[in-house]
Amino acid sequence: MSRRAVLFGYHNVGVRCLQVLLARGVEIALVVTHEDNPDENIWFGSVREVAAEHGIPTITPADPNASELFAAVRDAHPDFIFSAYYRHMLPVEILALAPRGAFNMHGSLLPKYRGRVPVNWAVLNGETETGATLHEMTAKPDAGLLVGQTSVPILPDDTAGQVFEKVTVAAEQTLWRVLPELLAGTAPRLPNERALGSYYGGRKPEDGRIDWRLPAQQVYNLVRAVAPPYPGAFTELGGERFVIARARLAPVGSPNLQPGLQVEDNALLGVCGDGRAIVIHELRHDGHAIDPAAFARLIHSSRHT
Incomplete structure (x- = not known):
C-alpha cells in the first residue's frame, strides 16, 4: 500500500x-x-x-x-x-x-x-x-x-x-x-x-509571576513549570525583577519569616504563605545569576534611592 x-x-x-x-x-x-x-x-x-x-x-x-x-x-x-x-x-x-x-x-x-x-x-x-x-x-x-x-x-x-x-x-x-x-x-x-x-489554553510570560501568599508546593510547581529554557517564575522587589531559575522545596518550614524573597543565613529563600519556603539555587537579575550577597546589596541600594 x-x-x-x-x-x-x-x-x-x-x-x-x-x-x-x-x-x-x-x-x-x-x-x-x-x-x-x-x-x-x-x-x-x-x-x-x-x-x-x-x-x-x-x-x-x-x-x-x-x-x-x-x-x-x-x-x-x-x-x-x-x-x-x-x-x-x-x-x-x-x-x-x-x-x-x-x-x-x-x-x-x-x-x-x-x-x-x-x-x-x-x-x-x-x-x-x-x-x-x-x-x-x-x-x-x-x-x-x-x-x-x-x-x-x-x-x-x-x-x-x-x-x-x-x-x-x-x-x-x-x-x-x-x-x-x-x-x-x-x-x-x-x-x-x-x-x-x-x-x-496557552500561557504568557506574565503568568510566571509568583504569589508568595500561596502554599510552597504551588509556588514550587510554578517554578518547575516555567524554569529555563522557558521564561521563568519571577518576583519583583524594590522595583527590580528577579527570576528563579533553579530551586528546591525547603525540608523544614520558616514560620517566623514574612512571605517573599529574602536572605537568611546566607541563603536565598522564597517564603510562602503556609510558612514553608523554597531554597533558591539560582536567582537571575537582568539575565545574570546573582548570589545572596549581591541580592542583598541590590535590595538595600534600591530602598535608599
Whole structure:
C-alpha cells in the first residue's frame, strides 16, 4: 500500500517524528513548518534543517487557511498527513486531502491536557505522570480517536524542560510502535472521552509571576513549570525583577519569616504563605545569576534611592 505523507512539524517532537517516519520507510513529499520567531528562545531542534538534509521540500506558511497551503498539500498527493507540534489547527479541508488519515502527536495522555503547552500545565498542576498520544485529527483540538500513547513519570523535582525531553522520547516510541499497523491499515482506534479529560489554553510570560501568599508546593510547581529554557517564575522587589531559575522545596518550614524573597543565613529563600519556603539555587537579575550577597546589596541600594 502507498505510504506517501505530508508532515506538519516543529520543535523537538517534530524533529523526532520526522526521523521516525523516514526510518520506517514513509515517503515524505512535503514538510510544513514555522519560521522561527526572533523574539523567542529557540532552544530546540529544527524540522526545516532535518528536512533539508534529506532533500525534502519545505514551506513555512503563516496562515494555515491560505489557499496556497491547501494547493501545496493537494499537489503533494499524500496518503497520510502527520502533525507533530505544529502550532496551528489544520482546516478540515486540508485533513480531507489524506485518504488514509490525518494524525497528530500530542504531548499528554489524552483526554487529559488537551490544548496548549500540556507539559507545562501538567507540571504546574503537580501531576506525577504524563506522556504522548497519537490521535486522529478532527475539526476540534485533540478530540479525535486515539491510535496509541506512551506514559512517562514526572518526578517531584522535574522541571518542564526535563519532562519535555521525556515526552519527546515517548512521542518517538509511540510513533515507532504504531506506524507499522497504521501503514497496514490495522491500527486501533480507541475512544477519546473528552468528558473525562481537561482542556488548557496557552500561557504568557506574565503568568510566571509568583504569589508568595500561596502554599510552597504551588509556588514550587510554578517554578518547575516555567524554569529555563522557558521564561521563568519571577518576583519583583524594590522595583527590580528577579527570576528563579533553579530551586528546591525547603525540608523544614520558616514560620517566623514574612512571605517573599529574602536572605537568611546566607541563603536565598522564597517564603510562602503556609510558612514553608523554597531554597533558591539560582536567582537571575537582568539575565545574570546573582548570589545572596549581591541580592542583598541590590535590595538595600534600591530602598535608599
